[in-house]
Amino acid sequence: MGAADVLLRTAAPADMEKLFCWRNDPGIVALSGSQRPVSWQDHQTWFSKVLQNECHLLFVVMASGDEAGTVRFDRDGAGSSSATVTVYLMEGFRGRGIGTEAIERGCEKAFAAWPVLSGIKALIRQGNEPSIRAFRSAGFAVHAERQYAAGNTYAVRKRGVK
Numbered sequence: 001m002g003a004a005d006v007l008l009r010t011a012a013p014a015d016m017e018k019l020f021c022w023r024n025d026p027g028i029v030a031l032s033g034s035q036r037p038v039s040w041q042d043h044q045t046w047f048s049k050v051l052q053n054e055c056h057l058l059f060v061v062m063a064s065g066d067e068a069g070t071v072r073f074d075r076d077g078a079g080s081s082s083a084t085v086t087v088y089l090m091e092g093f094r095g096r097g098i099g100t101e102a103i104e105r106g107c108e109k110a111f112a113a114w115p116v117l118s119g120i121k122a123l124i125r126q127g128n129e130p131s132i133r134a135f136r137s138a139g140f141a142v143h144a145e146r147q148y149a150a151g152n153t154y155a156v157r158k159r160g161v162k
Helices: 013-023 026-031 040-052 098-113 129-137
Strands: 006-010 056-063 066-075 082-089 119-125 141-148 152-158
Touching: 006 098, 013 026, 013 040, 013 066, 040 056, 056 098, 066 098, 082 098, 098 119, 098 129, 119 129, 129 141
Parallel strands: 082 119
Antiparallel strands: 006 056, 056 066, 066 082, 119 152, 141 152
16 A cells, blocks of 8 residues: 555544444454444534534544544643554554554644644553564654553654654
């Protein structure tokens, strides 16, 4: 898949149900921070907050015109110089370079939207080698020796790194 075939579109209210189904897909739940499905009520509250708050960017990953997953950026607060990225792709879109492209394009959008941003971090579930490879390919320095809660591996990308 070529880079031109991967696009990000800003999530809209009409995406709420689709993202709920994706988030509760067993493969996504297994790699999530909580490793638990979310309730519809919790998802509605979260989704509305994310769409309305300037500290969040939420995109639907498009691969050759198909909806493939999401990439999201969360700042620690307005004016914060740091953000955290979360990305997931649905089965059938993994292992094709789509994740790397989505991460790269999302980082470009986050750095453009938030000029004060100096770095973006990712917490990757320990043992999730495909994600670690995707983040490395997208310019993140992966610090496997730095383990965080729930067995996550820490990765960071600084502004200007590609």
